[in-house]
Amino acid sequence: MGARKRKAAEARKEARQHQYYATLRNCPSSPRKMRYVVDLVRGMEVNRALGTLRFSKKQASVEVEKLLRSAINNWEQKNDRKAEDGELFVTRIFVDEGATLKRMRPAPQGRGYRIRKRSNHVTIFVGTKEENA
Numbered sequence: 001m002g003a004r005k006r007k008a009a010e011a012r013k014e015a016r017q018h019q020y021y022a023t024l025r026n027c028p029s030s031p032r033k034m035r036y037v038v039d040l041v042r043g044m045e046v047n048r049a050l051g052t053l054r055f056s057k058k059q060a061s062v063e064v065e066k067l068l069r070s071a072i073n074n075w076e077q078k079n080d081r082k083a084e085d086g087e088l089f090v091t092r093i094f095v096d097e098g099a100t101l102k103r104m105r106p107a108p109q110g111r112g113y114r115i116r117k118r119s120n121h122v123t124i125f126v127g128t129k130e131e132n133a
Contacts, residue, residue, distance in 0.1 A: 005116075006043045010047065011012075015070065018038050018072060019125060019127070020072055020074050020075040020078060020125065020126050021059050021071055021074065021123060021124060021125040021126070021128060022067050022068075022070040022071035022121075022123075022124055023067075023121065023124075024063060024064075024067045024122040024128040025061055025098070025120070025121050026099065026119050026121070027060075027098070027119060027120050027121070027122060028117070028119050028125055029059070029060055029063075029118070029119070029120065030118040030120065031095050031096070031097045031098075031120040032121060033058070033059075033060055034060045034063075034064070034107070034120050035095050036058060036060070037053070037056060037058050037061045037064050038064060038093050038095050038122065038125065040052055040053070040056065040061075041064070041068070041093065042055060042089055042090060043089065043090060043091075044074055044089065044090050045086055045088070045089050045090075046068065046083070046088040046089065046090060046126060047085060047086075049068060050065060050068060050069070053065040053068065056103045063122070065097075067122055068090070068124060068126075069126055071124045071125070071126045072088060072126060074126075075126050075127075076114070077089060080132075086126060087128055088126050089126065089128070089129065090124060090125070090126060090127045090128070091126060092120075092124070092125040092126045093123070093124045093125070094121075094123055095120050095121070095122050095129050096103065096120065096121045096123070097118070097120055098118070098119035098121050099118070100116050100117065100118050100119070101117040101119075101120055102114060102115070102116060102117075103115040103116075103117060
């Protein structure tokens with residue numbers, strides 16, 4: 001790696017030190033289904049987002065709730081204190097497409113239909129209002 005790339009990588013690494021996030025990799029549901037749940041909590045205060053996820057009927061909300069709790073704990077661990085009510089917000093949350101498992105299913109007249117078992121990656125960032133301004 002050249003000096004310029006090394007400096008850029010170190011700068012990115014330093015910037016990540018001041019961000020509080022959690023990542024869920026290879027979740028076995030389609031990204032489209034996960035985005036329905038993610039759109040519910042984008043920009044919300046974390047306690048309100050946890051309540052919304054807790055009472056959502058979507059299966060993906062269980063995974064996102066667990067991920068949000070992890071991001072909150074990451075924030076608390078890096079700041080050496082507990083988060084107060086109304087302090088933390090979901091600043092960024094996004095879903096990326098993961099690996100797709102391709103399977104074949106028998107079909108009539110000797111054909112085979114392709115089944116695509118999709119997966120996704122979810123990343124959630126939490127922070128305070130002062131950090132965003």
